[in-house]
Amino acid sequence: MTATLSCVDVGHGDCTVAVDDDGGDALLIDCREGKHRLAVEELKRLGFTQLRSAIVTHTHFDHFGGVLDVLEEIGDQFTGTLYFNQDSFMSVPVAGEERGIAGRKLRALLLRAREFVGRVERAETGAGPEACGSINWQLLAPTYGEVISALTQADANLASGIVVVRVESDVVVIGGDAQMVTWKRVASQIPKGSVVRWPHHGGNLGSAADDQIRLLEILEPSAVIVSVGATNTHGHPSDEFFAAAGGRAGWLLCTQATPTCVSGAGTGGVCAGTVRIELGKSEGPVLNPDTPDHVAVIAALGNAQCLKRNALAGAEPVGRKGPHSE
Numbered sequence: 001m002t003a004t005l006s007c008v009d010v011g012h013g014d015c016t017v018a019v020d021d022d023g024g025d026a027l028l029i030d031c032r033e034g035k036h037r038l039a040v041e042e043l044k045r046l047g048f049t050q051l052r053s054a055i056v057t058h059t060h061f062d063h064f065g066g067v068l069d070v071l072e073e074i075g076d077q078f079t080g081t082l083y084f085n086q087d088s089f090m091s092v093p094v095a096g097e098e099r100g101i102a103g104r105k106l107r108a109l110l111l112r113a114r115e116f117v118g119r120v121e122r123a124e125t126g127a128g129p130e131a132c133g134s135i136n137w138q139l140l141a142p143t144y145g146e147v148i149s150a151l152t153q154a155d156a157n158l159a160s161g162i163v164v165v166r167v168e169s170d171v172v173v174i175g176g177d178a179q180m181v182t183w184k185r186v187a188s189q190i191p192k193g194s195v196v197r198w199p200h201h202g203g204n205l206g207s208a209a210d211d212q213i214r215l216l217e218i219l220e221p222s223a224v225i226v227s228v229g230a231t232n233t234h235g236h237p238s239d240e241f242f243a244a245a246g247g248r249a250g251w252l253l254c255t256q257a258t259p260t261c262v263s264g265a266g267t268g269g270v271c272a273g274t275v276r277i278e279l280g281k282s283e284g285p286v287l288n289p290d291t292p293d294h295v296a297v298i299a300a301l302g303n304a305q306c307l308k309r310n311a312l313a314g315a316e317p318v319g320r321k322g323p324h325s326e
Contacts, residue, residue: 001134002280012229013062020133024049033065057161057176167279175199202237212244230269263302
């Protein structure tokens with residue numbers, strides 16, 4: 001039983017699709033606003049026949065804004081359940097003049113979600129009853145208490161979902177924008193050596209300066225994938241993330257190059273691009289960066305942080321088709 005999971009390059013945001021290789025049953029986790037066609041194209045590329053589960057980790061538009069567009073575009077091929085994070089009932093905490101706009105956009109999305117009444121469940125700890133062919137998944141967060149924290153502190157990241165995806169013995173963890181307080185609660189439920197789609201695009205995980213180091217030490221990931229946009233204005237991934245990743249992150253891949261990696265002409269932003277992971281194979285997870293000449297891409301950056309921090313240079317490749325396996 002095998003499947004392919006893709007961390008889709010949607011720029012600065014997150015979108016994950018997974019498709020069972022035999023029957024075509026599929027899973028969707030998040031999709032950035034305005035990038036739903038990339039998710040649909042990836043589902044089709046992987047040969048999906050029906051989308052069994054769609055998960056909204058939390059209500060930031062770089063994770064949530066395109067999910068309903070995917071469901072509406074594939075129409076009858078969405079046959080399952082939409083798991084909707086309960087923090088959706090608050091306005092996205094945006095300061096200043098943009099707050100009203102963000103609130104109206106969120107309410108519009110919630111009204112559209114009513115079209116799926118009877119097929120919407122709470123995205124909360126323990127959800128995950130529907131297998132998607134060979135793909136099993138479970139939400140480790142949020143708890144209801146974490147939703148309350150998000151509401152009272154006006155921070156949706158405190159209620160972000162963490163999704164564990166399993167195919168046979170292979171595990172991929174989709175971190176949403178979860179904060180360190182949540183990771184500490186769920187760490188014992190995540191197998192060491194999992195592939196981790198890193199939370200918050202390599203950005204702040206809380207108030208402690210060493211949160212990135214502590215999370216890497218807790219999870220001991222075999223590979224880390226950062227879904228990030230080259231033009232983002234948040235400084236993601238942060239210098240703290242790259243410093244922590246040196247010698248701790250296993251195999252490190254960013255979908256797009258952080259500005260701190262680019263010197264000279266750069267590469268147009270793309271680094272690994274969409275990262276596809278073959279799951280359920282005897283040799284363990286096989287990572288396939290979308291950019292075929294990824295080694296040359298890294299070399300062209302001129303200041304590639306993954307090499308500078310030795311996170312890639314000394315790492316053993318995971319699987320047989322990775323950017324440093326040849």
